[in-house]
Amino acid sequence: MERTITLNAQPRTRAEDFADAVSPHYAGLVRRLTIVVADREAGRDLAQDAYLRAFRAWDRFDGQDARAWLHTIGLRLAFNERRRRGRFAALFGRRTEQEPWVDAVDPELGDALQDLRPEHRAALLMSAVDGYTQAEIGVMLGVPAGTVASWLSRTKAQLRKALTDD
Amino acid sequence: MTDHDDFDRSLSERLRAAEARVRGGTAPDLATIGTGSTRGRPAWGLGALVAAGGVAAGLLLVLLIGGRLQPPTGQATATPQPTSSASGTVAPSASIVPSPPSLSSLAGLIAFSRDGDVHTMRPDGSEVTQLTATTDAAELPVAWLADGSQLVIQSTANDNPYASTLSLLMPDGTPANELGVVHPIYSPATYSPDGTKIAFGGDGSTDSGIFILDLESGMFGQLTTNGGHGILWSPDGTRIAYGFFNTSNSSNDVGVVGLDGSAMTLAPHPTQDAPLRWVVVGGTLMMVFDSQRDTDQTKFSARPWVVNADGTGLQLLADSGLDPQFAEHATPTRISPDGAWVASTCDGSLCLTPTGGSDELVFEGAAGWDIWTFSPSWSPDLGHLAYAGPQGIQIVFLPNGDRVTISPPGVSDSAPVWQPVGG
Numbered sequence: 183m184e185r186t187i188t189l190n191a192q193p194r195t196r197a198e199d200f201a202d203a204v205s206p207h208y209a210g211l212v213r214r215l216t217i218v219v220a221d222r223e224a225g226r227d228l229a230q231d232a233y234l235r236a237f238r239a240w241d242r243f244d245g246q247d248a249r250a251w252l253h254t255i256g257l258r259l260a261f262n263e264r265r266r267r268g269r270f271a272a273l274f275g276r277r278t279e280q281e282p283w284v285d286a287v288d289p290e291l292g293d294a295l296q297d298l299r300p301e302h303r304a305a306l307l308m309s310a311v312d313g314y315t316q317a318e319i320g321v322m323l324g325v326p327a328g329t330v331a332s333w334l335s336r337t338k339a340q341l342r343k344a345l346t347d348d
Numbered sequence: 349m350t351d352h353d354d355f356d357r358s359l360s361e362r363l364r365a366a367e368a369r370v371r372g373g374t375a376p377d378l379a380t381i382g383t384g385s386t387r388g389r390p391a392w393g394l395g396a397l398v399a400a401g402g403v404a405a406g407l408l409l410v411l412l413i414g415g416r417l418q419p420p421t422g423q424a425t426a427t428p429q430p431t432s433s434a435s436g437t438v439a440p441s442a443s444i445v446p447s448p449p450s451l452s453s454l455a456g457l458i459a460f461s462r463d464g465d466v467h468t469m470r471p472d473g474s475e476v477t478q479l480t481a482t483t484d485a486a487e488l489p490v491a492w493l494a495d496g497s498q499l500v501i502q503s504t505a506n507d508n509p510y511a512s513t514l515s516l517l518m519p520d521g522t523p524a525n526e527l528g529v530v531h532p533i534y535s536p537a538t539y540s541p542d543g544t545k546i547a548f549g550g551d552g553s554t555d556s557g558i559f560i561l562d563l564e565s566g567m568f569g570q571l572t573t574n575g576g577h578g579i580l581w582s583p584d585g586t587r588i589a590y591g592f593f594n595t596s597n598s599s600n601d602v603g604v605v606g607l608d609g610s611a612m613t614l615a616p617h618p619t620q621d622a623p624l625r626w627v628v629v630g631g632t633l634m635m636v637f638d639s640q641r642d643t644d645q646t647k648f649s650a651r652p653w654v655v656n657a658d659g660t661g662l663q664l665l666a667d668s669g670l671d672p673q674f675a676e677h678a679t680p681t682r683i684s685p686d687g688a689w690v691a692s693t694c695d696g697s698l699c700l701t702p703t704g705g706s707d708e709l710v711f712e713g714a715a716g717w718d719i720w721t722f723s724p725s726w727s728p729d730l731g732h733l734a735y736a737g738p739q740g741i742q743i744v745f746l747p748n749g750d751r752v753t754i755s756p757p758g759v760s761d762s763a764p765v766w767q768p769v770g771g
Contacts, residue, residue, distance in 0.1 A: 209372025328600030
């Protein structure tokens with residue numbers, strides 16, 4: 183009779199399942215948050231915070247799209263933190279020597295992005311880079327699709343002017 | 349193929365390339381959480397802390413932001429630091445920096461947030477008193493009631509950033525009353541033009557909507573249950589325009605709700621609409637809003653439209669003969685109680701515009717700062733203004749713009765709210 187024996191089989195922990203699903207998206211989350219909040223240090227802090235919160239909420243994850251889920255937590259955290267100004271001040275406003283985040287290869291784009299509101303940067307990246315629809319972006323950022331449409335329309339008009347009028 | 353298509357494609361490629369060049373990072377090692385073991389791997393700071401002793405999430409967050417232990421209640425820790433004067437469009441009487449003692453005679457306490465807890469201090473920075481001391485939540489002051497008897501604070505639990513509790517505190521920190529739960533993600537605290545009410549747009553305990561806090565009565569209640577995005581008070585303060593998802597046509601529309609509860613939908617249409625600003629033209633109140641109606645909705649094609657407040661007269665803003673600048677989204681403002689100053693933001697700075705025609709004052713902030721970050725708040729005698737700047741809480745002497753920093757160096761004080769008493 184054939185038997186299958188699994189050596190050293192130990193049940194996977196909740197943390198290991200979480201790490202396997204989410205860790206591949208961590209570096210991308212840092213990049214995204216860094217551009218959205220225009221601060222490398224704050225991007226890293228927020229990503230760590232989002233990662234920890236995601237772990238706490240892992241039991242509620244629907245298993246569909248870990249990247250979108252992690253980004254939703256991170257972006258909402260970033261915008262929510264801005265309004266919880268005690269942390270906002272520490273994360274966004276009190277640094278005297280910010281580590282530069284602007285892309286040295288495309289400084290024109292970096293400067294143009296710097297002039298956008300963080301919410302608008304986030305919506306633009308989710309649309310132009312990720313390919314999410316306005317409705318999907320609205321759900322992820324917690325705003326109506328109409329607001330996203332308005333943001334994108336104005337943001338692209340602003341960027342078009344900044345990047346083509348020079 | 350249009351120029352717009354080419355630009356969109358080029359922009360996408362440049363954004364993708366730029367993001368790829370931002371330095372990412374390695375995922376924190378969370379596999380040890382709850383096990384008490386690092387399994388031979390270098391422990392990530394937070395994971396190790398949690399594993400080591402079940403440290404409260406709040407403390408973790410405090411550590412994340414470099415927080416520090418609070419000074420004991422009643423100890424004065426702040427020393428006024430004379431700083432420069434206003435910059436920008438005005439040449440203030442910069443040579444004279446007021447000496448700190450001139451602040452000691454000012455009335456009212458200044459409530460503020462430090463490291464996630466609410467504190468108060470005298471306008472000269474003395475008598476710092478810690479009112480809240482939570483490790484699992486972050487608090488900030490929202491407003492004082494009109495008579496200065498109680499302070500409204502907003503508390504957000506660290507493990508649930510999507511709900512905030514509004515509560516009343518006595519000036520000494522004694523809890524007075526819990527007002528309700530709101531998650532003001534759609535529209536942060538937005539003052540009515542006369543400053544007597546605050547509207548929040550967000551999720552409540554059951555429905556999303558607009559929540560009103562009456563600073564004269566202390567009453568808090570929900571005004572709408574169908575949404576509350578982009579709150580815009582009408583100039584007379586009698587109604588609020590907002591965006592909501594209209595289930596009858598499965599699209600976002602612009603709603604208008606009166607403080608008496610009357611409600612209407614402005615120019616409903618099964619495309620995406622979003623409010624931009626109220627305007628008054630020839631005595632007629634109108635709403636300017638973005639809409640995708642009559643456009644190719646697969647493009648970024650929203651255009652500004654205008655409609656009378658009663659729903660009549662709908663037309664494209666471009667066809668109306670009105671100022672094209674009405675298409676700009678209304679800038680959130682705060683108006684001084686006497687109507688003499690309008691505070692707004694301009695390119696990341698705080699702009700104080702006098703309605704009487706004298707010079708505008710501009711105080712630097714940082715990119716992306718909004719009116720909620722600066723949190724301008726007038727003194728009871730209306731001769732001074734407190735706001736949160738890059739160096740902490742600043743006191744401005746009006747109208748010349750001389751300025752004093754009352755936060756001690758190295759702390760992250762924010763959200764000053766001046767007690768409206770003693771004028």
